[in-house]
Amino acid sequence: QAQLVESGGGLVKPGGSLRLSCAASGFTFSDHYMSWVRQAPGKGLEWLSFISGRGDSVYYADAVKGRFTISRDNAQNSLFLQMNSLRGEDTAVYYCAREGISSDLWGQGTQVAVSS
Amino acid sequence: IVMTQSPDSLAVSLGERVTINCKSSQSVLYSSDNKNYLAWYQQKPGQPPKVLIYWASTRESGVPARFSGTGSGTDFTLTISSLQAEDVAVYYCQQYISTRTFGQGTKVEIK
Numbered sequence: 001q002a003q004l005v006e007s008g009g010g011l012v013k014p015g016g017s018l019r020l021s022c023a024a025s026g027f028t029f030s031d032h033y034m035s036w037v038r039q040a041p042g043k044g045l046e047w048l049s050f051i052s053g054r055g056d057s058v059y060y061a062d063a064v065k066g067r068f069t070i071s072r073d074n075a076q077n078s079l080f081l082q083m084n085s086l087r088g089e090d091t092a093v094y095y096c097a098r099e100g101i102s103s104d105l106w107g108q109g110t111q112v113a114v115s116s
Numbered sequence: 117i118v119m120t121q122s123p124d125s126l127a128v129s130l131g132e133r134v135t136i137n138c139k140s141s142q143s144v145l146y147s148s149d150n151k152n153y154l155a156w157y158q159q160k161p162g163q164p165p166k167v168l169i170y171w172a173s174t175r176e177s178g179v180p181a182r183f184s185g186t187g188s189g190t191d192f193t194l195t196i197s198s199l200q201a202e203d204v205a206v207y208y209c210q211q212y213i214s215t216r217t218f219g220q221g222t223k224v225e226i227k
Contacts, residue, residue, distance in 0.1 A: 044208065045165060045218040045221070046218065047210075047217060050216070095164055102155035102167045102210070103155070103157075104176070106165055106166070107164065108164060109164060
């Protein structure tokens with residue numbers, strides 16, 4: 001059964017860094033683009049970034065370009081999001097999602113809180 | 117591409133029809149394959165989103181037939197033909213012709 005499990009969230013001070021991970025299982029990870037999407041408390045979904053199956057193409061939303069870096073390790077079936085220079089407005093649940101025709105598989109999310 | 121949904125919320129009686137609109141700032145119809153790169157998602161409280169419809173009108177496997185999607189170019193609609201209690205959720209449209217963008221969401225409640 002295909003599954004995504006995020007980890008690495010937590011409480012961090014403004015200006016700090018955090019690295020999120022997403023462990024994939026039950027499907028051929030390297031065949032798929034993968035995305036990170038976040039949802040601030042009580043707000044809607046915001047797409048952040050995606051990466052090609054081989055990891056050679058990456059795209060970012062303007063809100064995180066230059067601060068966040070997406071990467072993947074296909075040997076470990078893992079997706080990552082390195083988040084630097086964190087701000088209060090980065091407080092959210094962060095989801096990883098598999099890209100098929102649409103975002104067809106989602107993890108349960110990991111909570112990130114940015115506060116002093 | 118900016119996606120704008122309307123309304124932001126609505127309350128409908130059980131068994132009644134629900135209509136949610138989504139407008140994109142640019143066409144999401146790709147001329148090479150004549151497909152609309154538009155998906156609809158359902159998100160229930162405390163859960164991740166779940167895809168309902170892709171290519172604007174194709175239901176994901178397992179999605180009840182009461183959910184349908186229509187539209188082309190820049191204007192799209194998600195319809196729930198007969199609202200059930202388990203359909204209470206927030207619904208999002210998403211374009212995927214150019215990276216990804218979500219609409220702001222429409223909250224559906226029972227009247």
